[in-house]
Every structure is written in structure tokens, then in C-alpha cells.
Amino acid sequence: MFLLVLVVVFLEKKEYTIVNLVAVSNLGANLDLFNIAVSIPSVEYEPEQFPGAIMRLSEPKMTITLFKNGKINCAGAQKESDIPKGIINTCKLLKDITPDIKIPTNPQYKIVNLVANAQLDLKVDLFNLATKLDNVEYEPEQFPGAIVRLYNPKISLLLFKNGKMICAGAKSEQEIVDSIARIKKLLK
Structure with missing residues (x-):
């Protein structure tokens, strides 16, 4: 007798897309930003405008x-696995100019901000939301979305009437998931 076992795995579809990941790290060596900017074409350095160099x-x-x-500071990554790659590639570019830099195999970093887009699949009455909650700013003459400030953790949501949302300030994907659940609960 044959026993046919059919296993169906449903992968939970993410309700959001990460569009920017910001992390901080330390290369463990002082940097000569002027020399770096002169030596590497992809680096901009204007110390009278900003104290850092942009690579x-x-x-x-x-x-x-x-x-x-x-x-x-590392910005613009869309997935966490890009952060260590970016740090390693930065160290490789700087190694000839700054010999004190070690090229890490497992770079240490801390995520300080995640920005994600989400679609709530519902229409939102922004005026009603702003009058119902204290932590909402909505001035349609100046901006078409409402700014919802959540606390613990501190996250800002830009919410639009078509249900589109931008989530900023999260430190982990779980915080994004939690903030989406919280706003859905508030909208019911």
C-alpha cells in the first residue's frame, strides 16, 4: 500500500518591503578624510559643509x-546581509590609504533604523484618525498623509488614505511587524 503524504507549506507573505536599512560601525582606525577623498573617486568630502566624507x-x-x-554610517541597504558586505568592501577600498585598517571577516555593526513600505489593504479616513488619536498629525493642505507616532518602540508611520504606509525608526523587522499590527488595531 502506498501512502501519499502531501505537505503544503504556506509561506507567510510579508506585509512590508524594506527600502532602507541604516547601520553604524567602527573601522578601528583614524581616517585621513582628505587623502581618502583625493585617492578614491567615489568619495566626496567638503569639510566646511559636513565633517564626514561620503563614499x-x-x-x-x-x-x-x-x-x-x-x-x-551605512545607509541604503535593502537587506541586512548587505551591511557586512558593505563594511568589508569599504575596508578593502581604504586599506591602501589607511594601513591600520583591518579587513574583518565578520564585521560588527548595529542597525539604527529600518524604513519599510507597507500596504494595509484598506482605505483610511485620515481626518477621523487625527481627531480620534493624540499621536497623529494631519494637515492635508501641507502633506497628503498623516504622521502617526508610536511609542515603545519609537516608530513613525506615514499613513495615506489609500492604505499605503511608510514605517521609519524601527530597529528590527519584528518592530515593523508589530507596528503594522498596532496601526491595524487602531484603525478598526
């Missing part, structure tokens, strides 16, 4: 802000 990476596509003390 644009093509692989992975992201922007690295370099500071003299070796601290860096």
Missing part, C-alpha cells in the same frame, strides 16, 4: 559616511 559603493549599492575617528 558611494556600487556593490552592494549603499552609501557609507566616513568620520575621522573611524566610525561609519
